[in-house]
Amino acid sequence: MTNIVLFGPPGAGKGTQAEVLKEKYQLIHLSTGDMFRYHMKNDTELGKLAKTYTEKGHLVPDSVTNEMLKDEVNRQLENNPNGFLFDGYPRTKDQAQVLTDFMTEKKTKIAAMVALEVGDEILVGRLLDRGKSSGRADDANEEVIRERIAEYYRKTDVLKEYYQAENKYYGVNGVGSVEEITARLTEVIGKL
Numbered sequence: 300m301t302n303i304v305l306f307g308p309p310g311a312g313k314g315t316q317a318e319v320l321k322e323k324y325q326l327i328h329l330s331t332g333d334m335f336r337y338h339m340k341n342d343t344e345l346g347k348l349a350k351t352y353t354e355k356g357h358l359v360p361d362s363v364t365n366e367m368l369k370d371e372v373n374r375q376l377e378n379n380p381n382g383f384l385f386d387g388y389p390r391t392k393d394q395a396q397v398l399t400d401f402m403t404e405k406k407t408k409i410a411a412m413v414a415l416e417v418g419d420e421i422l423v424g425r426l427l428d429r430g431k432s433s434g435r436a437d438d439a440n441e442e443v444i445r446e447r448i449a450e451y452y453r454k455t456d457v458l459k460e461y462y463q464a465e466n467k468y469y470g471v472n473g474v475g476s477v478e479e480i481t482a483r484l485t486e487v488i489g490k491l
């Protein structure tokens with residue numbers, strides 16, 4: 300299996316690129332943001348809990364997120380996938396360690412973290428723009444958008460170092476057309 304972590308701050312384009320990459324490499328796309336939105340839409344207990352965090356732009360606690368992610372990986376493993384494309388996970392050091400251990404338990408590993416690098420003001424602009432059509436409450440409010448970016452720098456950005464220490468970090472310029480950015484990502488993934 301080839302398992303890839305697609306990384307970057309909110310609005311970097313992870314979801315957009317994941318849609319292309321999952322087809323190209325036949326990977327299972329796992330987005331924890333999508334999973335939380337599914338639960339919120341269906342008003343499950345998990346969704347109700349997640350909403351209290353997502354609406355403020357804060358991360359959902361690790362214990363909750365880790366269990367949800369592991370359940371989904373276990374479910375998908377029954378179909379013998381080529382690999383996973385993790386989008387929006389891990390987002391904390393604890394999550395990264397849980398993922399490393401979980402991959403080892405499943406006799407596989409993370410091949411690479413591929414990061415989309417985009418400046419903060421471009422991110423805010425993109426997210427406000429997305430908010431006009433996405434229907435996502437967390438994209439509709441600039442304060443919440445800025446809090447998500449702040450949360451990224453508080454808790455998530457440090458994961459670069461975690462994967463760099465394992466020689467698995469690849470940064471890619473995330474500014475340009477969708478096709479240009481896909482080409483940059485495939486150059487990295489093709490060499491794995």
Ligand code: ADP
Pocket residue numbers: 308309310331332333335352353354356357358359360364386387388389390394437447
């Ligand atoms: P974005 O990257 O645009 O902020 P996501 O769709 O990845 O959006 O996530 C939306 C929200 O879901 C996050 O703001 C956070 O509250 C929650 N979330 C998603 N993934 C995680 C995660 N790995 N750990 C904790 N919370 C998460």
